Amino acid sequence: MPATVAELPAFDEIIDARSPGEFAVDRIPGAINLPVLDDAERERVGTLYKQVSSFEAKKVGAALVSRNIARHLETWFADKPKSYRPLVYCWRGGSRSGAMTHILQKIGFAATQLDGGYQAYRRHVVAELERLPALLSYRVVSGPTGSGKSRLLQALADEGAQVLDLEALAAHRGSLLGALPEQPQPTQKSFESAICFALARFNPQRPVFVESESKKIGVLRVPAALIAAMRASPCIR
Known part of the structure; x- marks a missing residue:
């Protein structure tokens, strides 16, 4: 089950799967940036989605996402214990964080996706202020x-x-x-x-x-x- 913003303190680590440009604008305090698409890749996939088709965009995006997640697995996640429990989020809690969460779960980590992604977090900040x-x-x-x-x-x-x-x-x-x-x-x-x-x-x-x-x-x-x-x-x- 996806987690809510109120559950943030319960996790070992908060992972922002968005691009570095999105991360630079704002992020959940304490989050680390492990992008599944960098800024140029995100722009490329978005252009394909608008100008060609969602199918072509998803094919290209899936290859890029898989490659980037593999790199993170070989570096950042390489020494994480089985008990590691990260929370992963992207812009809306959709495909980018979903892909990373799915792979981490298949490995055996207790990874969870943030329901609604950064947008849900931002609404929470506005309401709390x-x-x-x-x-x-x-x-x-x-x-x-x-x-x-x-x-x-x-x-x-x-x-x-x-x-x-x-x-x-x-x-x-x-x-x-x-x-x-x-x-x-x-x-x-x-x-x-x-x-x-x-x-x-x-x-x-x-x-x-x-x-x-x-x-x-x-x-x-x-x-x-x-x-x-x-x-x-x-x-x-």
């Missing part, structure tokens, strides 16, 4: 640029406090100091995934320390429900 912010209590660290807010957050984290460092997740130092050198900001979807993952791990019985932020950090938008919860919370200057 509406729900989770209101369940937590925040202490908003405010003050002028250069006053040490980020250093305070790091010190609090070192002492075991719950800290949501939005600038670190956004790879940005705020409106005045700007972007980090030689480190591009993540995509909007990846930023939201990281926030969702962090919020889900916090204990609602303890406060979450967060730096005062505007609606945007660089080019990235902070989720509206989180901004609303922060603005309704007490500040530490």
Whole structure:
């Protein structure tokens, strides 16, 4: 039976079978990329599907997928024990993750496919970013640029406090100091995934320390429900 997003923590490893380009835009936190089609192969199969026929596309795609999965079997999966239990997903939970899951199961691994694939995960993130912010209590660290807010957050984290460092997740130092050198900001979807993952791990019985932020950090938008919860919370200057 396919697994749901709620069951993610139950698996030994999460495998993203999509192409590297799809993986770079966003993925489930902690997932590894073992593509069954690379970007060029995916484009080739898609073109055949649109311009020739689904039958021709599936013939070519099956050969490419088989070749790529064989390579992963000889490398990544080569030393996995029989008890290994991975979760595999692709864009919609269709042929790409289905092929890898099927072969892993035939070997004897307890592999499972994610129901609905990345699209189901993305819907989960969007829904959770509406729900989770209101369940937590925040202490908003405010003050002028250069006053040490980020250093305070790091010190609090070192002492075991719950800290949501939005600038670190956004790879940005705020409106005045700007972007980090030689480190591009993540995509909007990846930023939201990281926030969702962090919020889900916090204990609602303890406060979450967060730096005062505007609606945007660089080019990235902070989720509206989180901004609303922060603005309704007490500040530490």
